[in-house]
Amino acid sequence: MNNFEKLDRIFVPQLDEILGVKLPVLNDGFIRVVDYMGSDESIVQAARVSYGKGTKKMSEDRGLIRYLIRHQHTTPFEMCEIKLHLRVPMDTWRQWIRHRTANVNEYSTRYSIAIDASQKTKSNEWRIQAKDNKQGSEGFFPIEIGDKLTDRESDLQNFAREIYQERLSLGVAREQARKDLPLSTYTEAYWKVDLHNLLHFLKLRMENHAQFEIRSYANVIGNEIVKKWCPITWEAFNDYVLNSLTFSYQENEILKKIYSGKKQEAIDIADSFGWLKIVDTRFTKNIERMEFEEKLDKLGIDKPWE
């Protein structure tokens, strides 16, 4: 009967296998997949609604998904949804929650007693402030300094917990007792997001410059969850987003000269952009030039000005 085209729910056996399983992150954090909706197949299904009968003969699913990612036709990816159970330090959660296009239920320390666990740093995990990048780190402290830092961290975390317990024992309201908990305290949350917004999260948080902690979570979500859930999308996302390079108008102008062998003209153009100011026989720091140089390195292209 025409009116009765019964459907079955789409499921992804590889993801079902890890449903509910704790994927560990950091010293005491985790990610668990609680539920999901859709798959690579439903992205294609949604795209074909947009394109209607016209696409019947269109290239196969993989080609379509790659096309959608490449051209930022993002709505079909919104048709997939995933719900994760997370355990993260509050400091990391502060960054995470800035991604607004997700649904969230967080463990309430107003209602319940704060989780008795905090992010602890091993002696070999203390990171040195980066010189060039105010918000980055480079390298680790030697173990002797690390030992000291870890001891002090432990003292502080213990003292904070002691005071929290003291307040609770005296009968201070939970909503107030929690006020001095350290940011390293773990929290838990259900976090539900569609695939489009999840990929955007991963793009920003799997990136080199993302902070180590949230990057650790993002890597697990990408490499252990999305890769199983929507493998074709994951491959396309790697090819077109994670491993892509974007060149600005200025960079394109220089690339043209480099290709046609006009080295001096390439230098002149870069100079006209103010990239090649020299002080004491060295180029002054110029972020646009330095970022371009990094991209040239990735393509194995020599800098014209060296």
Added chain:
Amino acid sequence: MNNFEKLDRIFVPQLDEILGVKLPVLNDGFIRVVDYMGSDESIVQAARVSYGKGTKKMSEDRGLIRYLIRHQHTTPFEMCEIKLHLRVPMDTWRQWIRHRTANVNEYSTRYSIAIDASQKTKSNEWRIQAKDNKQGSEGFFPIEIGDKLTDRESDLQNFAREIYQERLSLGVAREQARKDLPLSTYTEAYWKVDLHNLLHFLKLRMENHAQFEIRSYANVIGNEIVKKWCPITWEAFNDYVLNSLTFSYQENEILKKIYSGKKQEAIDIADSFGWLKIVDTRFTKNIERMEFEEKLDKLGIDKPWE
């Protein structure tokens, strides 16, 4: 093993039964449930994450869901998601799409040939402009007038389709050929939304003053889909939202006087709000008073001023 608390996906057998089935609306529209995530149970599950262990002993699921609806603790309802396949007239879709918190893939008349179906009005379905409400209707035209209106509607829809076909035959770009299609033309879309936002949609669109067409769709979604999907939530939504009454500060002041039998004081207060202006021995139209009178009627309370 501690690390392995395998989960199964939540499913709702009553909803699975109608998955993919066309629920007809209007002359040629429909709604199909394509997929869903969650259930009444997952709302409770999400709420308990927020409340932590503290709620282990808390009242049973129904009580919790009712509490959440009553106090507009909306985030647990966002943990449920549903994906519908819709066929609606573009005129109705124009209203529908104004609900922004949903994911949408619409059939593209830029890419494909427009669906060859339009909303047709039967002779007994032509509605008379309401006098009091500029955006409403009241009653139907007699069948003789209806016959004429339906004939003319048919003429217009046929002519519009003829011209559309003419353009396509000549090779006019589809993106331009469609420009004069009537708003009654059907479109199709995948529409994915979380339960919280769906309930908000239903609150506005199942309401008496919502236009008949979109109300027809909302009624099917509410009474034939949500009721099956999350029956406890549906009951609470009916009790606390659809069938509730809200009284303003002013109305509360009058209700107090009515209860304590001080009829004249009730009248004086209403008068002080400017509700009881009289012209030619009749109250002038005052929307705040009239809306209050409607609520009094629902509670079987006499108007003090009559």
Added chain:
Amino acid sequence: MNNFEKLDRIFVPQLDEILGVKLPVLNDGFIRVVDYMGSDESIVQAARVSYGKGTKKMSEDRGLIRYLIRHQHTTPFEMCEIKLHLRVPMDTWRQWIRHRTANVNEYSTRYSIAIDASQKTKSNEWRIQAKDNKQGSEGFFPIEIGDKLTDRESDLQNFAREIYQERLSLGVAREQARKDLPLSTYTEAYWKVDLHNLLHFLKLRMENHAQFEIRSYANVIGNEIVKKWCPITWEAFNDYVLNSLTFSYQENEILKKIYSGKKQEAIDIADSFGWLKIVDTRFTKNIERMEFEEKLDKLGIDKPWE
């Protein structure tokens, strides 16, 4: 010339007067209005675009705004926008940021050194855990206990800052050094939101059960900012939202009986809802009944069952 209907920007002199001025909150927090767009007048202007020429004769502005608030026609209120500069404890910010429909730029402790200020609690400000409400407080501790709590708070905050400084001195990356800062540490942010979403924030956060800290901020925003910015809207919001009462289907059924003097029938209905279970000659705790009793109190109505 028809094509040239030059406009001036809308401004609100009362709000301009406090632009940039610090409105203090808590021991070291503040709110400053940085910029805004629109006014009561622009809400009316936007509504009249929706209603077109048809509303020329419609009732005056105040009536229109009240109508919009009453019927939750929220889009015209989205046409007003305000940008605030906030200084709040991170613990409060954790609640604040859950309101997703706002634009945010927060002070980065990854990039810069954390603000050297934390929320301090005076001896007479320590709150006792509420018995009935797990997430509330009731009353304050006597000053002797408060003294001790305040001393210990001070010890912890000093120790935490000491360790933070120690890490920075050693050269620990700022993004890591901050990990154990107490939640009481102040953060700053630019927070930009439209009036509709701001009113929703105020509805939830000016409410009795909102935590004292965020309520303090909400009160300043409502009573010192919105009231100046959009006085007509503020009045309507008070009348129809803050000071309104909503009755459920069940409550309406009982109200009908009360108002028609049928006390026993009112009791019977309440009993049929399971509200009047008795153990040891007292009603058992039933939240739905208790919330209804609170509303009856506000209307000066006697409980039928007492």
Added chain:
Amino acid sequence: MNNFEKLDRIFVPQLDEILGVKLPVLNDGFIRVVDYMGSDESIVQAARVSYGKGTKKMSEDRGLIRYLIRHQHTTPFEMCEIKLHLRVPMDTWRQWIRHRTANVNEYSTRYSIAIDASQKTKSNEWRIQAKDNKQGSEGFFPIEIGDKLTDRESDLQNFAREIYQERLSLGVAREQARKDLPLSTYTEAYWKVDLHNLLHFLKLRMENHAQFEIRSYANVIGNEIVKKWCPITWEAFNDYVLNSLTFSYQENEILKKIYSGKKQEAIDIADSFGWLKIVDTRFTKNIERMEFEEKLDKLGIDKPWE
């Protein structure tokens, strides 16, 4: 006094000059700037809140804005807001409204009589369906065919208006009378959006493949409004977004070979991606290869396989 750092509102004289002025689009559409909040300066101001005191010495404003655009640090751009009054054909509005992150008040044909204007196509404006791109057009019809199409368009629009008037005269409810209006009918709306989301809109709608009609509006917004409002941002957006080129992982691999002069290896790699299948001595259609070739053209680079 420290507590009183009075601010003035930020204004942009160049934009104030065109406030309220109708910028014409299509035969009878327009865009008017109604109000705005912020400027290039407020983007910098917001970014510096994020970066705190640390940026005092940071490079000047232009460098900062360019950095923010380049690295997709989008939140500071959300601090600027603009409100436009639009008049667009409903067909164009259907595409426009799909951008969900904006505030909208549209003219209501339920409440008022539909605007008596429709998008008319001149004889030389009829576009031919593109062969390669199902959703595109290429070239125009000769004037003789255009004349005929324009006549027929006129017939249809007149007939549709006649029937609409007929219904209104008979007293059909406005909400129903409008049901067969052609999509070419103009509608009006207030559309308010932040600069980040506006730039995203412009990126998609100023693009070559965007439909002519919406592209016409996007061009006016970009080149006549944003350019005046935030000139530094506009320049950066052109350099880093509109005029940038992005290369996928696969394309980077080929570029490496090209730049190191290894033509055959470049061909082999492309072949391994399946880009160089040959049927009847010609490459088969392969979209990924063709899109890469377009980019090579822009950089003046010869295709290795030609």
